[in-house]
Amino acid sequence: MTQEQMTGAKMVVEALKDQGVEVVFGYPGGAVLPIYDEIFQQNHIRHVLVRHEQGAVHAAEGYARSTGKPGVCLVTSGPGATNAVTGLTDALMDSIPIVVLTGQVPTFMIGNDAFQEADTVGITRPCTKHNWLVRETDKLSETIHQAFHVAVTGRPGPVLVDIPKDVQFADGGYTRPEDVKSHYAPQTKGDMAVIEALVDVIETAERPVIYSGGGVINSGDKASSLLRQLVDMTGFPITSTLMGLGAYPANGKSWLGMLGMHGLYEANLAMHDCDLMINVGARFDDRITGRVQDFSPRSIKAHIDIDPSSINKVIRVELPIIGDVAVVLEDLLTVWKARGAKTNAPAVRDWWAQIEEWRKVDCLKYTQKGKVIKPQHALVRLEELTKDHPKRYICTEVGQHQMWAAQYLNFNEPNRWMTSGGLGTMGYGFPSSIGVQMAHPDGLVINVAGEASWLMNMQEMGTAVQFNLPVKQFILNNERLGMVRQWQELLHGERYSQSWSEALPDFVKLAEAFGAKGIRIESPDDLDEGIKEMLAHDGPVIVDCLVEKHENCFPMIPSGEPHNSMILGENVDTSTAIKEGGGVLV
Amino acid sequence: MSQLDIKKGTSKHSAYDLRDPHSTTIERHTLAVVVDNEAGVLARVIGLFSGRGYNIESLTVAEIDHTGHRSRITVVTTGTAAVIEQIKAQLGRIVPVHEVHDLTTEGPSVERELALFKVTGTGDARVEALRLADIFRANVVDSTLQSFTFEVTGTSEKIDAFAELMWPLGLTEIARTGVVALSRSERAS
Numbered sequence: 001m002t003q004e005q006m007t008g009a010k011m012v013v014e015a016l017k018d019q020g021v022e023v024v025f026g027y028p029g030g031a032v033l034p035i036y037d038e039i040f041q042q043n044h045i046r047h048v049l050v051r052h053e054q055g056a057v058h059a060a061e062g063y064a065r066s067t068g069k070p071g072v073c074l075v076t077s078g079p080g081a082t083n084a085v086t087g088l089t090d091a092l093m094d095s096i097p098i099v100v101l102t103g104q105v106p107t108f109m110i111g112n113d114a115f116q117e118a119d120t121v122g123i124t125r126p127c128t129k130h131n132w133l134v135r136e137t138d139k140l141s142e143t144i145h146q147a148f149h150v151a152v153t154g155r156p157g158p159v160l161v162d163i164p165k166d167v168q169f170a171d172g173g174y175t176r177p178e179d180v181k182s183h184y185a186p187q188t189k190g191d192m193a194v195i196e197a198l199v200d201v202i203e204t205a206e207r208p209v210i211y212s213g214g215g216v217i218n219s220g221d222k223a224s225s226l227l228r229q230l231v232d233m234t235g236f237p238i239t240s241t242l243m244g245l246g247a248y249p250a251n252g253k254s255w256l257g258m259l260g261m262h263g264l265y266e267a268n269l270a271m272h273d274c275d276l277m278i279n280v281g282a283r284f285d286d287r288i289t290g291r292v293q294d295f296s297p298r299s300i301k302a303h304i305d306i307d308p309s310s311i312n313k314v315i316r317v318e319l320p321i322i323g324d325v326a327v328v329l330e331d332l333l334t335v336w337k338a339r340g341a342k343t344n345a346p347a348v349r350d351w352w353a354q355i356e357e358w359r360k361v362d363c364l365k366y367t368q369k370g371k372v373i374k375p376q377h378a379l380v381r382l383e384e385l386t387k388d389h390p391k392r393y394i395c396t397e398v399g400q401h402q403m404w405a406a407q408y409l410n411f412n413e414p415n416r417w418m419t420s421g422g423l424g425t426m427g428y429g430f431p432s433s434i435g436v437q438m439a440h441p442d443g444l445v446i447n448v449a450g451e452a453s454w455l456m457n458m459q460e461m462g463t464a465v466q467f468n469l470p471v472k473q474f475i476l477n478n479e480r481l482g483m484v485r486q487w488q489e490l491l492h493g494e495r496y497s498q499s500w501s502e503a504l505p506d507f508v509k510l511a512e513a514f515g516a517k518g519i520r521i522e523s524p525d526d527l528d529e530g531i532k533e534m535l536a537h538d539g540p541v542i543v544d545c546l547v548e549k550h551e552n553c554f555p556m557i558p559s560g561e562p563h564n565s566m567i568l569g570e571n572v573d574t575s576t577a578i579k580e581g582g583g584v585l586v
Numbered sequence: 587m588s589q590l591d592i593k594k595g596t597s598k599h600s601a602y603d604l605r606d607p608h609s610t611t612i613e614r615h616t617l618a619v620v621v622d623n624e625a626g627v628l629a630r631v632i633g634l635f636s637g638r639g640y641n642i643e644s645l646t647v648a649e650i651d652h653t654g655h656r657s658r659i660t661v662v663t664t665g666t667a668a669v670i671e672q673i674k675a676q677l678g679r680i681v682p683v684h685e686v687h688d689l690t691t692e693g694p695s696v697e698r699e700l701a702l703f704k705v706t707g708t709g710d711a712r713v714e715a716l717r718l719a720d721i722f723r724a725n726v727v728d729s730t731l732q733s734f735t736f737e738v739t740g741t742s743e744k745i746d747a748f749a750e751l752m753w754p755l756g757l758t759e760i761a762r763t764g765v766v767a768l769s770r771s772e773r774a775s
């Protein structure tokens with residue numbers, strides 16, 4: 001086989017093209033100059049110049065989560081690579097496929113504490129799915145193709161390829177993607193015997209619940225549509241984790257709402273009291289299980305997951321099914337239909353009656369009165385005024401606003417909700433919204449933010465303005481590190497240690513300083529008008545929405561408590577709501 | 587109460603099922619991990635153990651296939667049944683890992699460790715050391731007028747026992763390889 005000869009730098013661009021990459025988020029520096037030179041001389045790949053490498057990685061995550069395709073970053077050695085570490089860890093925790101290319105000092109200088117040298121593969125080994133240091137130009141293109149394969153195959157995740165500068169300059173043979181062989185091929189088809197056993201219990205269960213997660217989104221559109229089919233045909237209630245919102249539509253009739261620490265009362269009680277739990281692509285995270293010993297004590301549990309290490313890691317299940325959600329659900333539906341598509345309908349009807357009782361508690365109730373905007377109300381209005389947009393994408397930062405967004409906004413499609421769940425990275429939302437908007441130029445991309453989180457990556461205003469990305473930054477400004485303040489109120493005797501956002505900028509002027517539009521909303525009466533003005537503006541907007549400063553996010557299951565000891569909304573005595581001992585957990 | 591026809595706490599189709607999942611008994615397992623011999627692969631395995639708080643009792647590694655560039659890592663680890671299962675699953679998801687075998691549960695296996703012992707002394711102690719070495723089938727691989735270096739091969743327990751006997755006889759230094767192991771089935775494990 002004759003291979004085309006080219007420089008390593010050219011190979012990088014060639015490989016990205018062959019992988020179908022349209023956009024690269026990056027930031028140049030000495031160790032990647034040859035690659036930037038190649039980027040300059042072509043028109044296939046757009047490069048988005050971020051303002052901080054962390055922003056590049058979150059933007060790539062937003063791009064990936066909203067398209068299902070891998071996001072790509074290019075950063076320099078040393079500080080460029082270390083700045084990418086938070087984003088890599090974030091992507092690892094949330095199973096987001098991204099490919100990060102880093103420059104490295106020349107091979108002959110590695111180990112000499114050369115200028116801007118860092119042991120990038122060493123530093124990023126625990127926060128990538130896999131990484132490579134490429135020492136020969138002949139291996140470069142093959143490695144990049146492998147990297148894409150690993151990022152998207154099985155449980156997706158971030159990968160990194162570290163490319164020394166001499167490898168970029170040298171010539172080598174280009175390997176095409178179709179000529180690359182990989183042994184990496186995780187099992188996607190589930191064990192039919194266990195699938196049959198699951199069908200047995202689906203037919204007889206009296207109090208079933210489907211608990212779906214980010215794995216459904218990872219698996220792709222087909223997985224969502226099969227999940228909908230399963231839910232609609234069985235009539236079983238379904239709840240989802242924060243990461244799985246949208247896989248089953250919030251306007252679907254079997255939807256219970258999100259579960260977990262800040263999940264809905266009816267969803268959590270259904271999980272606690274069910275006799276059959278079907279986990280579809282979720283990982284029994286501690287925000288879900290609460291106290292493990294008391295987690296859904298009477299249920300038989302099935303778990304569909306592509307990663308064998310997710311199974312029996314936290315919660316022991318009777319029916320483990322290792323495989324891809326779409327493949328397993330397809331087999332499951334085939335078997336179940338072939339056997340007559342039966343359920344224990346009378347029992348399931350009674351179960352629904354019980355759920356309706358729980359629903360009457362109306363756990364998301366809040367009262368908007370007076371001149372101060374309740375954050376919940378702001379989101380309800382945002383929902384009302386944007387829900388009909390056919391291409392609405394929501395990103396969030398991390399904190400109370402994130403949980404309120406999950407509770408009060410409705411997602412009817414997968415890939416429309418970008419949030420940092422596992423790592424909980426403040427500063428994720430804004431750059432992520434940039435990545436989403438790059439992927440969907442005609443989409444309505446809104447980042448629901450807290451003022452403190454938003455400041456963590458505010459430099460990306462430059463990026464939004466430069467690339468004329470009309471991202472809407474909807475800041476619920478409580479002038480507090482709200483989530484931290486809430487915990488201090490509940491667990492630390494209202495001693496608000498360092499949880500105040502002091503010396504905040506004037507967000508309207510800040511927007512204007514970057515050449516963008518700023519809007520301040522101060523009273524409930526101005527909410528709708530302010531939101532409409534935000535939507536009408538064709539360009540980046542910062543909305544500074546001043547909200548109630550000491551609002552708490554409820555319902556809440558205190559860390560380490562079981563699902564049925566939930567703190568509900570209004571009128572709780574927060575000084576006694578959480579027992580001693582709850583404070584040691586996060 | 588529910589009619590579901592599955593016993594709670596059982597797990598379909600898993601060898602893991604045969605043991606009590608909630609057991610707190612600490613088990614010792616020997617795992618054989620076949621990996622691509624690429625840069626950093628050992629760091630990945632060790633990083634997994636330290637990062638997730640698992641124990642390593644011993645670890646050996648060497649390339650076993652020079653053309654295919656495969657290495658075999660033998661790890662002896664301890665943990666509850668649930669932790670051991672998790673360790674195997676975590677090892678299995680490392681990209682350059684091809685196979686993970688639990689030699690402790692996958693049928694009979696043989697385990698060997700090699701150790702070198704330096705025993706210093708003269709007179710009766712020296713004679714006694716030689717006599718015991720003979721019983722343990724230890725080879726003398728080096729000697730001076732004042733010392734012997736013995737080579738012992740066997741299970742870790744045998745090596746422990748030999749060390750126990752040699753201490754009073756002037757044992758000054760030990761080097762151990764850690765365990766290597768193979769399954770006893772006819773096929774490659």
Ligand SMILES: Cc1cc2nc3c(=O)[nH]c(=O)nc-3n(C[C@H](O)[C@H](O)[C@H](O)COP(=O)(O)OP(=O)(O)OC[C@H]3O[C@@H](n4cnc5c(N)ncnc54)[C@H](O)[C@@H]3O)c2cc1C
Nearest residue numbers: 213214215218241242260261262283306307325421422424
């Ligand atoms: C402040 C804060 C509060 C939070 N509160 C809550 C809360 O109240 N409720 C809540 O739900 N979350 C909450 N979270 C998020 C929480 O921390 C976890 O990130 C989230 O619950 C995990 O979602 P998941 O189980 O769907 O798993 P993910 O992290 O999305 O993992 C996906 C799982 O699916 C598997 N998978 C991947 N691809 C496939 C495939 N193709 N086929 C099959 N399986 C696949 C993976 O192996 C993995 O096990 C909160 C986060 C923050 C920051």
Ligand SMILES: Cc1ncc(C[n+]2csc(CCOP(=O)(O)OP(=O)(O)O)c2C)c(N)n1
Nearest residue numbers: 399400401424426450451452453481482483
């Ligand atoms: C990078 C990072 N640092 C610290 C935290 C801990 N933390 C979680 S929520 C929060 C406060 C967030 O405040 P804000 O963005 O204003 O949102 P609010 O909770 O007020 O809605 C903090 C500090 C975090 N999640 N991420």
